[in-house]
Amino acid sequence: MLDIAGTPAVIGTVTPGGTGGTGGTGGTPLPNSLDIGTGTVAQTVSAASGNITFHDDAAATSNVRITGMSAGDTIVVTHAIASDYNFSRDFQDTNDLVITYTDSDTGATNRIVIDEILPTSGAVATLSQAIATAGFSFMTFA
Ligand SMILES: [Ca+2]
Ligand SMILES: [Ca+2]
Secondary structure, three states: OOOOOOOOOOOOOOOOOOOOOOOOOOOOOOOOEOOOOOOOOOEEEEOOOOOOEEEEEOOOOEEEEEEOOOOOOEEEEEOOOHHHOEEEEOOOOOOOEEEEEEOOOOOOEEEEEEOOOOOOOOOOOOHHHHHHHHOOOOEEEO
16 A cells, blocks of 8 residues: 555554564665664664764654764654654753654654754753754754
């Protein structure tokens, strides 16, 4: 069943709720995909070399920390809008931005931590506030 016109079709089996699991690894990931890590284990990627465009599918689990992110680097999010995502400072490091979202359709949990992107003051409660505080457009919603 492939719904071309409407919402993205779910291809393949859907595991009923219960023990969770590690999320799918099928398909060909986009370059610099942030759909890595599991609900409990984060992975770290670096944006330090050159201008990097990361890709985050809101419907696929992400648990990732990005280091070295600066102007010219950006995250392109698909399957969500900016107001879906939650933005806050890391309780453990006020200079880190924590971005979270749980997809209501797939149950995918997205947690993206951008290391050392924030000055010590400034609002970050929304994407536009976080961009203003960080000083560059680090995330866009396709
Ligand atoms: Ca960079
Ligand atoms: Ca994701």
